[in-house]
Amino acid sequence: MINKIKIVYIISSFALGGAERLLLDLCRKLDKEKFEIYICSVTGGGPLLGEFEKLDVKVKVFQKKTKLGLGVIWQIFKYLKSIKPQIVHTHLFGGDTWGRIAAIWARVLIIIVTEHNMNLDESWLKKKIKLILSWFTDKIIAVSQGVKEYTIKIEKIKPAKIEVIYNGIDLEKFAWRGFKPIGFANIKALVVARLHEQKGHKYLLEAMPLICEKYPNFILNIVGTGNLLKNLKEQAANLGIINKVVFWEQQLEIEKILPQMDLFILPSIWEGLGIAIIEAQAVGVPVLASNIGGLKELIEHKKTGLLFEPKNPQAILKTVDLLLSNPDLVKQMVENAHNQVKEKFSLEQMVKSYTDLYLNSVKNINNS
Numbered sequence: 001m002i003n004k005i006k007i008v009y010i011i012s013s014f015a016l017g018g019a020e021r022l023l024l025d026l027c028r029k030l031d032k033e034k035f036e037i038y039i040c041s042v043t044g045g046g047p048l049l050g051e052f053e054k055l056d057v058k059v060k061v062f063q064k065k066t067k068l069g070l071g072v073i074w075q076i077f078k079y080l081k082s083i084k085p086q087i088v089h090t091h092l093f094g095g096d097t098w099g100r101i102a103a104i105w106a107r108v109l110i111i112i113v114t115e116h117n118m119n120l121d122e123s124w125l126k127k128k129i130k131l132i133l134s135w136f137t138d139k140i141i142a143v144s145q146g147v148k149e150y151t152i153k154i155e156k157i158k159p160a161k162i163e164v165i166y167n168g169i170d171l172e173k174f175a176w177r178g179f180k181p182i183g184f185a186n187i188k189a190l191v192v193a194r195l196h197e198q199k200g201h202k203y204l205l206e207a208m209p210l211i212c213e214k215y216p217n218f219i220l221n222i223v224g225t226g227n228l229l230k231n232l233k234e235q236a237a238n239l240g241i242i243n244k245v246v247f248w249e250q251q252l253e254i255e256k257i258l259p260q261m262d263l264f265i266l267p268s269i270w271e272g273l274g275i276a277i278i279e280a281q282a283v284g285v286p287v288l289a290s291n292i293g294g295l296k297e298l299i300e301h302k303k304t305g306l307l308f309e310p311k312n313p314q315a316i317l318k319t320v321d322l323l324l325s326n327p328d329l330v331k332q333m334v335e336n337a338h339n340q341v342k343e344k345f346s347l348e349q350m351v352k353s354y355t356d357l358y359l360n361s362v363k364n365i366n367n368s
Helices: 018-029 049-053 070-083 092-105 125-132 145-153 201-214 228-240 254-260 275-283 293-297 313-324 325-342 348-366
Strands: 005-011 034-041 057-062 088-093 110-115 139-142 162-164 187-192 218-223 245-247 264-265 285-289 304-307
Touching: 005 018, 005 070, 005 092, 005 348, 018 034, 018 088, 018 275, 018 348, 034 070, 049 057, 057 139, 057 245, 070 092, 088 092, 088 348, 092 110, 092 125, 110 348, 139 145, 139 348, 145 162, 162 264, 187 254, 187 275, 201 218, 201 228, 201 313, 228 245, 254 275, 254 325, 264 275, 264 313, 275 285, 275 325, 285 313, 313 325
Parallel strands: 005 034, 005 088, 034 057, 088 110, 110 139, 139 162, 187 218, 187 264, 218 245, 264 285, 285 304
Antiparallel strands: none
8 A cells, every 4th residue: 555645735724715725626636545635724714614624634723813823833833743744835924934834843844835926015024034934945836927936036035946836727617608798788797806905906996987887787796805895895885886886705606606797807906826817717708807917827918818907997997898899809819718728727737736746746855
């Protein structure tokens, strides 16, 4: 019998975000004959905790109670010493920081980090912590070339430590619906993103009165949770568009919502990759997004989607107008985007890349 490789994934929480959903899909698909999987959170549970608990994995929830987090480091350290994993793989700042410190202290053989974003809002102190911890990290996975370049240039991480593995999605779950002409009687737009400054919701809401003046039947569906929910609802009310915006909040089944939509918009100010865009492209929903960082790796303007200048409501209106006025262009874009997803962003490809990384890392340790 082949001994399974023990992997402990450490993530900040089980919130409803791209990193958490990526980890959920990865843990669903990894070969359980090769890997014994443990997952723990640093700061508590979250909406996706139940989904993780349904998997054939062991789940542990820690509760960081102080800013320094010395107690949770000690708890994770004891947890790792009891399991004795060959690999610890961390995600997001909480998981990366307290998880890595505990793993280093526990002398875990292989420490891997996935960098999901460009983190333009991180303080100099957080960047310094990440740099120091990178010295004790075997591999840092960037989810896009843009994230890799940012990590090297801004966070000063050594290029040799960084490898790009694109996020992937389940193409059975996000099934291709084919091209769907947009009817002007009822135009349904969707944005799926955390309600955070990074995602640029405020600029999309500012564009809504302009869009609705030209397209009175335009409805914006906002799926996501976050600390800006109250502010965004107040903004919609102040703009007089509260009846044109639907806040879905805790909706988890994005794959059921997407096929009903006419277009997908992501107005982010910065972004590592944008897995919600890949999901929309897989289904066949035309995508409009900010012309920034990792999103340009998903969208070639007028070929696989449409790009607009970030923080610019007028640019959003102009791009929506371009899309709604050119059905032939839309048909070609959604077909091109779907082919791109199949070629570069399938869950199978992502899982294979991580599997190869884990097996090769363990093999190198055993041979050293």
